[in-house]
Amino acid sequence: MLTVLLGTLFPLLFLSVPIAISLSICTVVTFFVFFPSNPVDYMLAQSIVSSIDSFPLMAIPFFMLVGSLMERTGLAGKLIDAAEAITGDTPGGLASAGIVACMFFAAISGSGPATAAAIGGLIIPAMIAQGYSRPYSGALIAGASIIGPVIPPSILMIMYSVTIGTSVTTMFTAGFLPGFLMGFALIAYNYFYSKKRNYRGNKRSGEKKVSAVLLDASWAIMMPVIVLGGIYTGVFTPTESSVIGVVYSIAVGVFVYHKLTWAKFKEALIDAAVTSATIMLLFGGANTFGRLLTIGKIPQQVIEMMTNLTDNRILIMMIINFIFLIAGMFIDGNSIVILFAPLFVPLVLSLGFDVIHFGIIMVINCCVGMLTPPLGSNLFIGQRIANCSLESVLMECLPVIGVHIIVLIILILFPIITLFLPRLFGMI
Numbered sequence: 001m002l003t004v005l006l007g008t009l010f011p012l013l014f015l016s017v018p019i020a021i022s023l024s025i026c027t028v029v030t031f032f033v034f035f036p037s038n039p040v041d042y043m044l045a046q047s048i049v050s051s052i053d054s055f056p057l058m059a060i061p062f063f064m065l066v067g068s069l070m071e072r073t074g075l076a077g078k079l080i081d082a083a084e085a086i087t088g089d090t091p092g093g094l095a096s097a098g099i100v101a102c103m104f105f106a107a108i109s110g111s112g113p114a115t116a117a118a119i120g121g122l123i124i125p126a127m128i129a130q131g132y133s134r135p136y137s138g139a140l141i142a143g144a145s146i147i148g149p150v151i152p153p154s155i156l157m158i159m160y161s162v163t164i165g166t167s168v169t170t171m172f173t174a175g176f177l178p179g180f181l182m183g184f185a186l187i188a189y190n191y192f193y194s195k196k197r198n199y200r201g202n203k204r205s206g207e208k209k210v211s212a213v214l215l216d217a218s219w220a221i222m223m224p225v226i227v228l229g230g231i232y233t234g235v236f237t238p239t240e241s242s243v244i245g246v247v248y249s250i251a252v253g254v255f256v257y258h259k260l261t262w263a264k265f266k267e268a269l270i271d272a273a274v275t276s277a278t279i280m281l282l283f284g285g286a287n288t289f290g291r292l293l294t295i296g297k298i299p300q301q302v303i304e305m306m307t308n309l310t311d312n313r314i315l316i317m318m319i320i321n322f323i324f325l326i327a328g329m330f331i332d333g334n335s336i337v338i339l340f341a342p343l344f345v346p347l348v349l350s351l352g353f354d355v356i357h358f359g360i361i362m363v364i365n366c367c368v369g370m371l372t373p374p375l376g377s378n379l380f381i382g383q384r385i386a387n388c389s390l391e392s393v394l395m396e397c398l399p400v401i402g403v404h405i406i407v408l409i410i411l412i413l414f415p416i417i418t419l420f421l422p423r424l425f426g427m428i
Contacts, residue, residue, distance in 0.1 A: 001296035005030045005289075019335045020281040027288045034296075057162055060155050061276035062242030066249055067114030068268035070105065073253030073260045075220040076118040079104045080126075082217035085210045092194025094130055095140055096187050098123035102144040103183045106151035107224030108245065110158075112333075112370050116145035116381040124385045132199050135396040138386030142378045142393075143400030144186055146367035149333065151179030152228060153238065153245075156333050156366055159279075160359045163341045168238045169231055170427040174356050174418050178364065181417065182407050189403050219252045232425075279334055289339070303347045313351040317412055320344055321365055325405075328369020332377070336366050356422060357415045361408065368404050371397055 008026035013019065070076050083097035083104070090096065098119060105115045120141045127137040149156040152172030161168040194200070214221075226248060227241045236244060253260030292298075306316055327336050341362065348358045370378040373394065383393040411417055422428045 001030060001034055001292070001298070004033050005292060005296075005298075013330070019331065020278070023282075023289045023339075027292055030292055057158065057280070059153070059158055059168075059239040059242040060279055061272055062239075062246050063110045063153055063155055063158075064114070064275050065268060065272035066242065066245040067105075067109030067111045067118065068271045069246065069249035069253060069260065069265075070108055070220075070223075071114065071118035071121075072264040072268055073249060074257040075108075075223070075249065075252065076101070076105060077122050078217035078220040078257075080119065080122055081213050082221065085213040090191070090200070092190040092199050094123070094127055095132065095137070095190045095194060095199065098127065098141050099144040099183055099186050099190065102141070102147055103151060103179065104221065104224065106148040106179060107153075107228065109148055110153040110155045112146050112148040112367060113377050113381060115148035116142055116370075116378040119145060120382055120385045124382065128386065130199075133197075133396075134386045134388040135392040136193075136197075138382035138388060138393045139379075139396035139400055140186070140190060141385075142371060142382030143397060143404065144183070145378050145382070146370045146404070147179050147182050149363055149367055150175050150182060150360075152176065153241065154363065155279075156337055156363045157359065158238070159334055159337045160341055160362065163338050164345055164355060164359070166355055166359070167427065170356055170422050171359055172228070172231065172238065173421045173425060173427060174360050175363070176421055177417050178360055178407070178411055181410070182364070182404060185403050185407050186400065189399065193399075219256050223248060223252075282334055282338065298343065302343055303350055306347055307350075313353070314412065316351060317348070317353065317361075320348070321361065321408065321412070324362065324365035325368060325372070328366060328375070329372045330375060331369070332375060333363075333366030333369060336369070337362060354415065354419060354428065356428060357411075357418045360418045361411060364404070364408055364411070368401060368408070371401050371404075 005026055008029045009022055012022035012025060017025070080097060080101045083100035084094060087093040087096045087100065101119050101123065102115050105119055109115055109118070120138075124137045124141050127141075128134055148154075152175045154172065154175060157171040157175060158168055160166075161171050223245065227245045230236045230244060231238055231241050250260060250265070306319070309319070310316060324336060324340065327340070331339070341359075344362075345355060345358065349355060370376060373379065373390070379393065379397060380390075382397075383390050386393060419428065
């Protein structure tokens with residue numbers, strides 16, 4: 001069954017057939033081969049409906065809308081102003097401000113490409129004007145923007161939680177420390193790189209000026225406080241928090257910063273609707289694909305094959321991560337989660353790894369895939385904004401990818417970093 005399933009899937013992907021369609025086609029073909037008497041059309045339709053009939057999944061379109069609104073209401077620019085006021089004239093100060101702004105935006109949007117477009121569109125031209133090279137500016141902010149799906153809220157974490165059947169709130173809690181670690185590692189890399197190239201930020205303003213900038217940005221800074229604070233205090237669920245985020249973005253954009261027009265609001269609605277519809281179709285095809293994997297006992301076969309290679313749990317985890325990194329070059333993060341999570345979760349559980357820890361590792365791998373061609377969505381956004389060649393920005397991006405992989409290895413070797421907060425709050 002696995003041969004027919006993958007033998008149909010990979011040629012379709014190679015021919016650039018959308019993955020949602022590819023998954024549905026390979027499922028139908030496999031069903032006709034192995035279960036010709038069963039009503040495959042009924043199962044496919046039922047799987048599509050049942051897979052998207054989920055309350056947590058309702059958060060995805062709303063968080064996508066939050067990211068679109070943040071980009072159009074001036075909130076992203078306020079975050080950059082606040083970050084730059086803090087970093088001042090330290091080596092790489094403006095670039096560090098961009099990284100910090102990406103971390104702030106990550107705590108609002110949950111989308112890597114949205115973070116790259118919103119923050120990159122503002123900070124990359126400013127970096128170039130201040131003397132940073134175009135390739136470095138594009139590569140660094142592209143590398144920082146992938147923190148978007150790691151620091152909660154996170155669309156990838158919602159998808160993983162729904163696919164595996166674990167707690168969205170626990171996944172969100174586990175993402176904080178890994179996300180901060182990724183950000184601080186990039187800031188350290190930028191500091192030493194900028195010191196070598198003599199890239200410096202603007203002179204630090206006086207305390208009154210800094211206070212004024214932070215006060216002006218307080219409406220933007222309060223967004224993650226309200227959204228995440230409401231989740232962890234139990235005031236509302238992650239899904240409800242996404243709606244609160246939309247209402248807050250609209251209110252601030254209209255009544256505080258006066259930048260949200262009806263035209264911009266319609267653009268944000270369309271962007272969020274198109275992306276969300278794509279994800280829902282993907283879920284439908286992937287859910288049927290997952291059912292076939294279960295029927296064919298494919299996860300058990302994968303476990304047996306991997307354990308025959310080695311019984312070292314760390315080495316097996318490294319192999320799985322290598323598979324994720326390669327897959328990330330050709331498949332988007334959403335597809336990786338719903339394709340590979342049902343396949344590998346039984347294996348990592350049998351090795352004694354926590355399902356929450358594995359989920360964070362998987363999400364970070366998906367994020368690194370946003371920097372690796374030929375897919376590399378965030379890399380292409382950074383390159384386009386920086387207006388330089390792909391080869392030059394890719395060369396500057398390789399050390400950034402290396403920084404993220406080092407963080408990934410640290411997290412694999414020390415699961416306590418991921419699990420500390422969930423255990424502290426009694427979630428696991």
